[in-house]
Amino acid sequence: MTMAIMTETETTENRTSATAQVDLPDEKRDPPATIATELGATVGNVRCENPFVVAENIDVYYGDNHAIKNVTLEIGKSEVIALIGPSGCGKSTFLRCLNRMNDSIESARVTGKITLDGQDIYGKGLDPVALRARVGMVFQKPNPFPKSIYDNVAYGPRIHGLATDRAELDDIVHRSLERAGLLKEVKDRMDEPGTGLSGGQQQRLCIARTIAVDPEVILMDEPCSALDPIATARIEDLIDELSEDYAIVIVTHSMQQAARVSRRVAYFHLGLLVEVDETDKIFTNPQHRLTEDYITGRIG
Amino acid sequence: MNGLATTREKVEAGLRRRRRTERVFRLTGILATTVGVLFLGVFFADLIGKGSSAFFQTFIQLDVEFSEDILGPGSTVDLEYADFDGLARSALRRAFPEVTSRGERRELNRLVSVGAGYQLRDMLVADPALLGARRSVWVPASSTVDMFMKGNIDPALDEALRPLSDPQIGWIKGLQDRGRIAKHFNRALFTNGDSREPELAGIRGALMGSFYMLVVTVLLAFPIGVAAAIYLEEFAPRSRWSDLIEVNINNLAAVPSIVFGLLGLAVFINWAALPRSAPLVGGLVLSLLTLPVIIIASRAAIKAVPPSIREAALGIGASQMQVVFHHVMPLAMPGMLTGTIIGMSRALGESAPLLMIGMVAFIVDVPGGFSDPATALPVQIYLWADSPERAFAERTSAAIMVLLGFLLLMNLTAVIVRKRMERKW
Incomplete structure (x- = not known):
């Protein structure tokens, strides 16, 4: 834990408890009664009440590489679930299955079934374009379009025909920027390029761009890894606020971040979903040896 | 640390050698650049030294009497058959009354270009009121006079070895004394088509031919090239076929241009029966020639668009088509246009394929359309370089x-x- 993150936690109050738990030295954890060590079935609880996105027995192959092995996971409506795990464990791959971004990789092959609100997203009835309007995505590196701030946010509503006239579009753009906490900073320079903003502002612009389409699920692929601690804190606050309306799936390498923002945590290891549980439970009382090793810093 | 030398000592020992290699490399670079610049300098100096004099042309001032009797019998003047050359000749004779013998008169007449007659005719057509009037007119001198005035004919040479005789040189001197011979800007070079008479030959025909060809080329090659590049880069599935196409496109870019000329001759002229020597066919052939260049440049430009932009657009629900036209194209456009312009400049400088499709013909008229017989600028250069x-x-x-x-x-x-x-x- 660096000093920078400590100061940043002071600025935001709603996550201090979770942070404290992670910072506990090892000996203060309750030793689990029985701890699983073998790989195979996911321990913990992959189910949740009120499931919205349901992934059943997902396997992903990149050519001959078996990247995701038989993953089953339910994601509830308006919950934040964090996917953690060492690099190359398949958490980003799993995330990209949820809005079919893997389609653009020619060698990728997905088997299993993912339903969004009961509808099979790999089925014939759902076009990936329509799916992505319902499942938005925020990427690791802020990637605003080389267009004006206004056009960045207005792009989604425009292509999906969400606004009938200019006034309505203006309204969507303003509301989205407001929700992303960016409106105050950019309202006088809507015509300036989005790429001229700072890294943290760019990422909030990307979030505004995503929520302008009013999706049902937001996928975030390490959204803070390119940002400084202060910008990270703002994004985390934003995730908290957005979780009231959206189901959020966030991939992160920072266990502190997972502890701060998520309600549930899923731990991936070598393409397997090792353990899923309530955030508190994962960090205080992991049920699998690998999870424990990872969160205590012994692997990863 | 092996006890003999520390890292620092080892680095310092090797440093001199490393610096020396760098100096040698830098020197080689400077040398290479200098040689290149030198070659270019010699080329330009030679070119400008030889060519700049062509922008000026010797003219002779004649007092021309547009007398009716020379123009023909009767009150109506048939301009088609009127003896305008005679007008110029008689004006010249009046300037040199001492020249009386037939042979000498013929030699005197040779000082003035045959273009003088055409010039006088054009004057009279433009202004019929000139008939019967007397005007002082600057008419082009013949090319031998022009060469003499530009110092390309040595008067010290034996008379039999130079194209101007002693009396002719004497008359030129006489005109010079009276201020009736002077060099003016050579407008004919830019307004005339090709001619057998150097003083009347111009590049306008070739320029217009090149222009019409490039219009055809850009209209065909740019849209087809960009569309092919977009399809291959964004839509085509990677397969053995697309690999084969890629190899072939790269190969086509290196095919000698004359081969495209032969193809154009076989397909466009022999099979499709399009007119020979036409800018239309030239443009088609040059399109084939520049297509690979444009496709390769456009694909490189599309590849250079960061994938993050594509992902952002896809992630928000843009279709493949929208990703291409809203995001990839605007970012790739400068590269595509640069590739196209470079392809066009290659097409402009191309002569070999045009020889194959008959654009090497001697064409005097300035082409007025895509199917008029024409030649192109590089071919004109080839033709003139061949002239004695x-x-x-x-x-x-x-x-x-x-x-x-x-x-x-x-x-x-x-x-x-x-x-x-x-x-x-």
Whole structure:
């Protein structure tokens, strides 16, 4: 834990408890009664009440590489679930299955079934374009379009025909920027390029761009890894606020971040979903040896 | 640390060698650049030295009497058959009344270009009121006089070895004394088509031919090339077929241009029965020639668009088509345009394929359309370089200068387009 993150936690109050738990030295954890060590079935609880996105027995192959092995996971409506795990464990791959971004990789092959609100997203009835309007995505590196701030946010509503006239579009753009906490900073320079903003502002612009389409699920692929601690804190606050309306799936390498923002945590290891549980439970009382090793810093 | 030398000592020992290698490399670079610049300098100096004189042309001032009797019998004057050459000749004779013998008169007449007659006719057509009047007119001198005035004919040479006789040189001196011979800007070079008479030959026909060809080329090659590049880069599935196509496109870019000329001859002229020597066919052949260049440049430009932009657009629900046209194209456009302009400048400088489709013909008229017989600027250079007259040598160089000027203009445009449209992300 660096000093920078400590100061940043002071600025935001709603996550201090979770942070404290992670910072506990090892000996203060309750030793689990029985701890699983073998790989195979996911321990913990992959189910949740009120499931919205349901992934059943997902396997992903990149050519001959078996990247995701038989993953089953339910994601509830308006919950934040964090996917953690060492690099190359398949958490980003799993995330990209949820809005079919893997389609653009020619060698990728997905088997299993993912339903969004009961509808099979790999089925014939759902076009990936329509799916992505319902499942938005925020990427690791802020990637605003080389267009004006206004056009960045207005792009989604425009292509999906969400606004009938200019006034309505203006309204969507303003509301989205407001929700992303960016409106105050950019309202006088809507015509300036989005790429001229700072890294943290760019990422909030990307979030505004995503929520302008009013999706049902937001996928975030390490959204803070390119940002400084202060910008990270703002994004985390934003995730908290957005979780009231959206189901959020966030991939992160920072266990502190997972502890701060998520309600549930899923731990991936070598393409397997090792353990899923309530955030508190994962960090205080992991049920699998690998999870424990990872969160205590012994692997990863 | 092996006890003998520390890292620092080892680095310092090798440093001199490393610095020396760097100095040698830098020197080699400077040398290479200098040699290149030197070659270019010699080329330009030679070209400008030989060609710049062609932009000026010797004219002789004659007092022409547009007398009715020379124009023909009767009150109505048939301009088609009127003896305008005679008008110029008689004006010249009046300037030199001492010349009386037939042979000498013929020699005197040779001082003035045959173009003088055409010039007088055009004057009279433009203004019929001139009939019967007397005007002082500057008419082009013949190319031998022009060469003499430009110092290309040595009067000290034996008379039999030079194209001007002693009396002719004497008359030129006489005209000089009276201020009736002077060098003016050579407008004919830019307004006339080709001619057997060097003093009347111009590059306008070739320029217009090149222009019509490039219009056809850009209209065909740009849209087809860009569309092919987009399809291959964004839509085509990677397979053995697309690999094969890729190899072939790269190969086509290296095929000798004359092969495209043969293809054009076989397909466009022999099979499709399009007119010979026409800019339309030339443009089609040059399109084939520039297509690979444009496709390769456009694909490179599309590849250079960061994948993060594509992902962002896809992630928000843009269709493949929208990703391409809203995001990839605007970012790739400067590269595509640069590739196109470079392809066009290659097409402008191309002569070999045009020889195959009959654009090497001697064509006097300035082409007025895509199917008129025409020639192109590089082919005109080739034709003039082949001509025996001394005066065509300087015109060849002048035509090269004009061609280089256009190439420079096009490549400059490419640079400006790239600088203007380039966006940072």
